[in-house]
Amino acid sequence: MKSRIWLSLAHMSGREQEFIQEAFDTNWVVPLGPNVNAFEKSLRDFLIGDGGLQIENEGMRIVALSAGTAALHLGLILLGVQPGDEVICQSFTFAASANPIAYLEATPVFVDSEKETWNMDPVLLEEAIKERLEKTGKLPKAIIPVHLYGMPGKMDEVMEVANCYGIPVLEDSAEALGSEYKGRKCGTFGEYGVLSFNGNKMITTSGGGALICPNEEKAKRALFYATQAREQAPHYQHEKIGYNYRMSNICAGIGRGQMFVLDEHVTRRRAIHDLYVKLLAGVKGVKVMCQPEGEGFNSNYWLTCITVEPEEAGFTREDVRLALDEENIESRPLWKPMHLQPVFKDAPYYGNGTSERLFEIGLCLPSGPTLTDEDVERVTKVVKQLSDFRF
Missing domain, CATH: 3.90.1150.10 (Aspartate Aminotransferase, domain 1)
Incomplete structure (x- = not known):
């Protein structure tokens, strides 16, 4: 039989084991540590780059998580999505873009694509916003556009509509690490952005994802929810529902090695x-x-x-x-x-x-x-x- 040609296999740089071994040698085998910190920094440096975004997004921070789905979920929480709210989501996408809306007992409102990029149609987006406002008396709580198969969406137009109505954007860039729109990396247009490091993505941490946050304060809030929402106290105090979403130092070691071949x-x-x-x-x-x-x-x-x-x-x-x-x-x-x-x-x-x-x-x-x-x-x-x- 002929050898199997797979859809999208991971490829190692050769440096991954070095960072994993370092984690074992130093006993950093928990969901924090030097690999996590270094991986987050390298992602931030890659996304900001050397262009004008370096000044505009100087405060941007990355929070490495267990999955891209976890990042979408936390992004919606940070945007204040509550049961009964509506969230606009691109229809042409993987289920992980929409499932976190249901986790929060909110309602997804699906918007079709335009033909050039296969991504969210800005005209239909505005139509949906207007009709939801008319029918429900309130605006959708967030908008989730997706850069499908790595193809950048028409973000100028999407952001123009979103800003016109004051609706925050949670940008699903799970498939788009390294893609650019007008010289700016995908994932940096919305209030929050999402990356995925699943085994078939641009780089992998075996599983894993990241939430792109606009500043240190919001990154700390994301980290709070990602680590079981433990309050500052000598004992375990919980006033919010939290999640076990933090990336491990072992997986982050794979990510550090992958950055050399991104x-x-x-x-x-x-x-x-x-x-x-x-x-x-x-x-x-x-x-x-x-x-x-x-x-x-x-x-x-x-x-x-x-x-x-x-x-x-x-x-x-x-x-x-x-x-x-x-x-x-x-x-x-x-x-x-x-x-x-x-x-x-x-x-x-x-x-x-x-x-x-x-x-x-x-x-x-x-x-x-x-x-x-x-x-x-x-x-x-x-x-x-x-x-x-x-x-």
């Missing part, structure tokens, strides 16, 4: 995307998702995605997925929109059909940094053979 991972995934574009050019009905030109979009291309128009191609997205599977190649349909998920069937939805159509015709192709050019050629050969067979 730029390399971003560069390689972009190169893989470019190769897919080149090799699939001219295949009828198959289109590789690319960032809009000339508008400041700079995707990390976490996953390269294609759409398959059945009438033009002569085959379906599912035909491609099954053909790839026959060749021992992993692929995955695009996210099923949240407004189509049974668990959220009663949630309000403002749509234009974009995400539903993309779910029907879209597929994620292998994109991990360990892929060779020969691997990409093997993937595209399967698609080309389908096309040749049909025509």
